[in-house]
Amino acid sequence: MSLRKRAVRSVFWVFAQQWGRQLINLVMLGILSRLVGAVEFGLIALVVALLEFSKPLLDQGFSAAIIQFKDLTKEHLDTAFWVNMTLATIATAISFFLAGPLAEFYDTPQLKPVMQVMSFEIISYGLVSTQAALLNREMRFEVLAYRSFITTTSSGIIGIVLAVRGFGVWSLVARSMFSAVLNVIVLWTAAKWRPGLSFSIQHLRELFSFGVKLLGAELIGKVRRYADNFLIGYFFDPVALGYYSIGFKLVDTIQQVILGVFKTVSLPVFSEVQSERERLAKGYFEATKITSLVFYSGFVMVILQAEPLINIVFGPDWDASVPIMQWLAVYGMASTLIVYNQSLLVSVGRAGWAFWLSFSGALLALIGIVVGARFSIVGVAAGKSLAGLLLLPVSIGLILRILDRKFSEYASMLRPILVGTGVMAVVVGSVIRLVVGSSDLVVLAAGSVAGGVTYLAVIYFWDREALLKTYQLVVLALPRRAFRRFFDE
Secondary structure (H helix, E strand, C coil), X not given: CCHHHHHHHHHHHHHXXXXXXXXXXXXXHHHHCCCCCHHHHHHHHHHHHHHHCHHHHHHCCHHHHHHHCCCCCHHHHHHHHXXXXXXXXXXXXXXXXXXXXXXHHCCCCCHHHHHHHHCCHHHHHHHHHHHHHHHHHCCCHHHHHHHHHHHHHHHHHHHHHHHHCCCCHHHHHHHHHHHHHHHHHHHHHHCCCCCCCCCCHHHHHHHHHHHHHHHHHHHHHHHHHHHHHXXXXXXXXXXXXXXXXXHHHHHHHHHHHHHHHHHHHHHHHHHHCCCCHHHHHHHHHHHHHHHHHHHHHHHHHHHHCHHHHHHHHCCHHHHHHHHHHHHHHXXXXXXXXXXXXXXXXXXXXXHHHHHHHHHHHHHHHHHHHXXXXXXXXXXXXXXXXXXXXXXXXXXXXHHHHHHCCCHHHHHHHHHHHHHHHHHHHHHHHHHHHHCCCCCHHHHHHHHHHHHHHHHHXXXXXXXXXXXXXXXXXXXXXXXXXXXXXXXXX
């Protein structure tokens, strides 16, 4: 099978993984948001943000090295696994004992027991990171899709049952812990590789020399993503963080589909053609265009229809999350245009550049968030979004330099999408004014249909080749047997 077909089939399965997980997760959260309050969601959001920093420290960029190395050996895998497990054990102990001081720092006593229990999730990161990297290297994304469906559905049901019985924040804790355990079981069942007892300093050096630069970028990326949670938890309270986390969720669902799907697939694909710059540039431009065609307008729709979306998915009690979601959708729009940039830099051996780009983004985001936090939680979202827009020209310019392409080529590629999105926004705004006073479902349906038809019409008349190519890629991505069954039935 050609690289193109493998890449597109991989996109299908990673889409199934991400969309399946995110859609099920949204349904579960929609139910839980009617059973559990903002305080409980805020506590979980803060603990998750704190624990997320252990992931890149445990992995140290080893996963990317496992995917990128052409001459991967068993010694590389064994060494990576045992280093990860050692660090996971140490990190679990540190997180457990830091729970008390952090609870005092945030003046939130409830944080201590929640963080102590959830600290044991860190062990699961060490147990599965090498197995997951191997499955990514082999492009066995169907396994990861099945994994996501099983863990998200089962853990969501556990959380809802406990919430109905009045367990409050512990229903959310149980949901997270059960998901971690199932994740380990599924990945160890699917992966053929098993760790041996070998450990090699030489192979550790090879892994570390590649991963250390990426480690910095990953850590800084965590700061960029979770700094708002830390500062809201400090300057405000768990209730404010709860509203922020709900406003963030719908945008994050789309963003994780983009980042999770395409970033996952793009690194191994770009790595295979890293020495063929013309082919690499063509693939990057094509991928960016199709991704923007599908998702850029989606974020604009979120901005225009934030209120009915929040009311339908989470309920009217979460209306304070509406302006937060609108601002964070702006951040999502910027992310759509640079989704492949870090993967491309790593694939061509410019992990150092990826680090400095990530560092610049985190610094700008931190400044924006700190300034915004002086006003309100909406100010936090606005500061983070504006920082993302400021980084956009720098990131794009860096990639165009590596690919030896002009900005005019990039702008020409995006012009139909930007115009189509602008026309769509005018139409959706007009339709919303016409149906004002109707139910949230009617407003959402009318705006979505009118906006979708308008956008597709503009793209069709301006760049129908892009629509055709997107359709062809969707068809190519479908598993052949499933596609045949569709027509046979």
